[in-house]
Amino acid sequence: MKILYGVQGTGNGHITRARIMAKALAEAGAQVDWVFSGRERSGFFDMDAFGNYQSYQGLTFVTRSGRVLFFKTALAANLGQLYQDIRHLNVDGYDLIINDFEPVSAWAARRAGKKVIGISHQNAFLYDIPKYGSNLAVNWFMRNFAPVDLPIGLHWHHFNQPILPPLVEHSHYTNISTPRHYLVYLPFAGLDDIVPQLRAFPDYHFYIYQPVPAAYDEGHIHIRPFSREGFQQDLHRCEGVICSAGFELPSEAIHLGKKLLVQPVAGQMEQKSNAIALDQLGYGSVANQLNASAIGRWLPLKPPSTPRHYPDVAKALVNWLINTGGENFEHLQKQLxxxxxSSNSENTSPHFAK
Structure with a gap:
């Protein structure tokens, strides 16, 4: 089976999900051509899983100190280049076209009259889930940024909606909880915003991942460059995670049973909605202002008593796609x-349980 797979490259969550799908697709013998957009090609790292992938400028958000700058985002959007990229991408000759919130391949397929199956967290917002500030404009954006014909949404809970659990990598690393060791990943904030808030807690070790050329330490604060292997090692050995209210990293933290503190990016409906969901489910703590006071209240809290394991969604999705071509989704959803x-009977959130 030959597949075209488009992936949003802003941040690393979509790419993490794509790596999980790439492994499952390879094990199933599928031939996949990958398309990424949303950042410069030089900004991607650890991309061996995607072979000779294509990259385009696409569309992305401009942020500063954890806040979306809408005016600068609009100025940075090169719609003429986007149109040229859409026309340039050849979507013929594929058995399936899959999309993870990537506009170039989605619109190229729409232009060519091809069916697109969307697999993303953003698709969950098409259903009745916890939302912040949802309105007609936001709903239009979610449907049209990267339009698909079959939207498959992913979320931490079903909320009695036709969505799937998250795609979480079932890693070979040993999952341990090292007391007072914390992973920090805030991609929309700089070190000048993060480090001063952590200096007040010398009895804790913080491993901060940022776009730096090399690792260095400042006492109990450990700065690390982007590395998939290093990140996974620190994630599996930490006691808790401090991150933005994205989707993929909180999913991994929940799956591994890590304590979780999230800061939603100001101006992003998706992140504010995720924060609401985490709070309602009791899966994490939320700090709209990530300062020393908020961190100090959270650090003494105990981590979850047990992990909340998610099933191998990627393997099930790939088998379903290859065997049915995208039919009978309800059966897949109910089974997962x-x-x-079954594996989390003690942890199931009673408010939303079926």
Missing amino acids: WSDWQ
């Missing part, structure tokens, strides 16, 4: 949540 509930 049944598997999740």
Whole structure:
């Protein structure tokens, strides 16, 4: 089976999900051509899983100190280049076209009259889930940024909606909880914003991942360059995670049973909605202002008593796609949540349980 797979490159969550799908697709013998957009090609790292991938400028958000700058985002959008990229991308000759919130391949397929299956967290917002500030403009954006014909949404809980659990990598690393060791990943904030808030806690060790050329330490604060291997090692050995209210990293933290503190990016409906969901489910703590006071209140809290394991969604998705071509989604959805509930009977959130 030959597949075209488009992936949003802003941040690293979509790419993390793509790596999980790439492994499952390779094990199933599928031939996949990958398309990424949303950042400069030089900004991607650890991309061996995607072979000779294509990259385009696409569309992305401009942020500063954890806040979306809408005016600068609009100025940075090169719609003429986007149109040329859409026309340039050849979407013929594929058995399936899959999309993870990537506009170039989605619109190229729409232009060519091809069916697109969307697999993303953003698709969950098409359903009745916890949302912040949802309105007609936001709903239009979610449907049209990267339009698909079959939207498959991913979320931490089903909320009694036709969505799937997160795609979480089932890693070979040993999952341990090292007391007072914390992973910090805030991609929309700089070191000048992060480090001063952590200096007040010398009894804790913080491993901060940022775009720096080399690792260095400042006492109990450990700065690390982007590295998939290093990040996974620190994630599996930490006691808790401090991050933005994205989707993929909180999913991994929940799956591994890590304590979680999130800061939603100001101006991003998706992140504010994720924060609401985490709070309602009891899966994490939320700090709209990530300062020393908020961190100090959170650090003494105990981590979850047990992990909340998610099933191998990627393997099930790939088998379903190859065997059915995208038919009978309801059966897949019910089976995966049944598997999740069976393995987490003590942790199932009663408010939303079926």
